[in-house]
Amino acid sequence: MIQPISGFSKKTKAEKIEWLAENYLQNNPNSVQILENYWNDNPSLQQLHDDFIENTISNYYLPFGIAPNFLINEKLYALPMVTEESSVVAAASNAAKFWLERGGFKAEVISTEKNGQIHFNFFGSEKSIEDFFEIVKPKLRDSIQAIEKNMKARGGGLLELSLVDKSHILEGYFYIHATFETLDAMGANFINSCLEQMAQTFEEEARNFEKFQQKETFPEVVMSILSNYVPECLVRAEVSCKVEELTTKQYEGKQVAEKFVRAIEIAKTETRRAVTHNKGIMNGIDAVVLATGNDFRAVEAGVHAYAARNSYYGSLTHAKIEDGVFTFWIELPLAVGTVGGLTSLHPLTKLAFEILQKPYAKQLMKILAVAGLAQNFAAVRSLVTTGIQKGHMKMHLMNILNQLNATKDEKNEALEYYKENAVSHSSVVSFLENLRS
Numbered sequence: 083m084i085q086p087i088s089g090f091s092k093k094t095k096a097e098k099i100e101w102l103a104e105n106y107l108q109n110n111p112n113s114v115q116i117l118e119n120y121w122n123d124n125p126s127l128q129q130l131h132d133d134f135i136e137n138t139i140s141n142y143y144l145p146f147g148i149a150p151n152f153l154i155n156e157k158l159y160a161l162p163m164v165t166e167e168s169s170v171v172a173a174a175s176n177a178a179k180f181w182l183e184r185g186g187f188k189a190e191v192i193s194t195e196k197n198g199q200i201h202f203n204f205f206g207s208e209k210s211i212e213d214f215f216e217i218v219k220p221k222l223r224d225s226i227q228a229i230e231k232n233m234k235a236r237g238g239g240l241l242e243l244s245l246v247d248k249s250h251i252l253e254g255y256f257y258i259h260a261t262f263e264t265l266d267a268m269g270a271n272f273i274n275s276c277l278e279q280m281a282q283t284f285e286e287e288a289r290n291f292e293k294f295q296q297k298e299t300f301p302e303v304v305m306s307i308l309s310n311y312v313p314e315c316l317v318r319a320e321v322s323c324k325v326e327e328l329t330t331k332q333y334e335g336k337q338v339a340e341k342f343v344r345a346i347e348i349a350k351t352e353t354r355r356a357v358t359h360n361k362g363i364m365n366g367i368d369a370v371v372l373a374t375g376n377d378f379r380a381v382e383a384g385v386h387a388y389a390a391r392n393s394y395y396g397s398l399t400h401a402k403i404e405d406g407v408f409t410f411w412i413e414l415p416l417a418v419g420t421v422g423g424l425t426s427l428h429p430l431t432k433l434a435f436e437i438l439q440k441p442y443a444k445q446l447m448k449i450l451a452v453a454g455l456a457q458n459f460a461a462v463r464s465l466v467t468t469g470i471q472k473g474h475m476k477m478h479l480m481n482i483l484n485q486l487n488a489t490k491d492e493k494n495e496a497l498e499y500y501k502e503n504a505v506s507h508s509s510v511v512s513f514l515e516n517l518r519s
Contacts, residue, residue: 100114130429152452155188170366173456177456188319199277200257200280200306221283225279310387311415345462381416385415412451420441492514
């Protein structure tokens with residue numbers, strides 16, 4: 083029977099692996115070798131990876147790919163993408179090529195505010211907490227002068243503080259809403275440091291506030307933390323062309339455009355469709371977020387909250403036809419950075435920024451929005467014309483062939499055969515068996 087272990091983090095990497103193999107991997111004699119095979123041959127580089135998180139025992143590799151030919155605001159980009167999903171890079175590249183010949187993508191940053199909150203309990207009168215907040219507000223600002231000195235020197239820092247009363251929803255619940263400009267940093271550590279210092283000052287000042295001493299309990303801070311919901315940190319990307327330019331071998335451009343717009347309207351109306359629709363958008367965005375060492379979980383959380391901001395969950399993209407012109411656009415919140423965190427530590431992340439021509443945070447926001455728009459265009463165009471499976475199944479076939487250790491010649495024959503036949507695992511097994519016999 084496996085027993086709990088104490089002091090695991092203090093063990094060496096070899097000891098951690100030995101313990102893991104003895105307790106959880108007894109039936110796999112190759113387990114230690116598999117873990118060691120993914121170590122980097124460069125000891126200093128491996129040590130860098132080991133230090134990213136606690137209890138590192140190996141590296142988990144994902145493909146690092148390139149989607150070229152993205153024309154964004156008249157400038158050409160190649161997008162680094164890290165993903166395991168087979169069709170993402172191909173779809174992005176396809177969309178980039180299509181729009182390259184039609185003026186490319188237009189993108190603009192609408193706003194860049196980020197925010198955080200000091201959540202606290204207060205069970206006294208609304209008037210007394212309002213009076214206290216107006217008195218303490220400048221002191222809260224002063225308390226973070228040392229923390230925000232460098233940020234302010236670059237043009238960022240704390241923007242505004244406001245008191246929000248939520249006691250009508252949750253008894254005694256208030257918070258101080260703080261907005262920030264963090265420039266090229268994602269800003270999580272900066273914002274959290276500011277919030278925690280202001281929370282400490284808030285409680286200290288409350289102890290000396292006369293109205294609280296005479297009548298009511300002091301306000302009590304519950305927690306101080308940034309929010310990953312950033313609807314004031316918005317970016318927009320757009321493409322447009324004449325309707326006839328959407329013509330394919332099987333469909334006229336007008337039909338493609340009309341079905342495309344209808345598909346977007348369905349995603350705005352039906353949550354079951356919208357979730358998958360937006361997941362496809364995030365396929366493109368997440369892949370670039372990962373390549374640039376940003377926090378894709380924070381981006382995902384904020385984007386999906388934005389998609390539900392109107393009390394229902396709907397499409398992040400929009401489309402219309404006016405005067406014979408098809409227009410497709412996206413507007414979404416993206417809080418990302420180009421300095422700090424892994425952006426300056428991971429060698430491949432540094433390389434990704436070089437590939438992107440060392441963008442500022444605002445430029446990266448535009449690139450990410452374009453990646454999402456391109457991914458969605460490719461997916462919806464496939465859905466309303468040939469169907470989504472045609473592109474997916476080619477990569478699915480390759481995955482099956484690799485699992486079955488197919489040779490290069492066998493893969494070529496299989497690819498040719500399955501141009502006209504349905505792909506399934508059992509079918510591919512039979513195909514290879516017949517080919518080999």
